Amino acid sequence: MHKKDLELLEEVKVFFNNKGSITIYGNYARFCIYSIKDVLEVIIPPFDKYPLRTSKQGDFILFRRAVKDIKKERHLIIEGLQDIVNIRATLNWGLTKTLSLNFPNTTPVERPKISEQNFVKF
Numbered sequence: 001m002h003k004k005d006l007e008l009l010e011e012v013k014v015f016f017n018n019k020g021s022i023t024i025y026g027n028y029a030r031f032c033i034y035s036i037k038d039v040l041e042v043i044i045p046p047f048d049k050y051p052l053r054t055s056k057q058g059d060f061i062l063f064r065r066a067v068k069d070i071k072k073e074r075h076l077i078i079e080g081l082q083d084i085v086n087i088r089a090t091l092n093w094g095l096t097k098t099l100s101l102n103f104p105n106t107t108p109v110e111r112p113k114i115s116e117q118n119f120v121k122f
Helices: 005-016 035-047 058-070 077-088 097-100
Strands: 021-025 026-030
Touching: 005 021, 005 026, 035 058, 058 077, 077 097
Parallel strands: none
Antiparallel strands: 021 026
């Protein structure tokens, strides 16, 4: 986010029990949580309780799956790591150039279909 919105980012941090950290890079600020335990116990539960009402719910489902795979230490075996990279290839802008070069056999997973009939109309 732009650093002018730092106050909002600080409120997000408070909402998530003051876990993680906020870092400022020039004109931008970023909130990050690096602990898998915190992601599983603090970040994921509110999104499970109050699901996203856009197609981003599909991304969340894949993100949650990847985090659970890491918790199970599947990333420590090549097949498990490839599964996580396959998920990453589906999210946002896909793989970075470095990931693409290091994981040439990547096949993006199918994004879960989210029914738009459940979305709130404005």
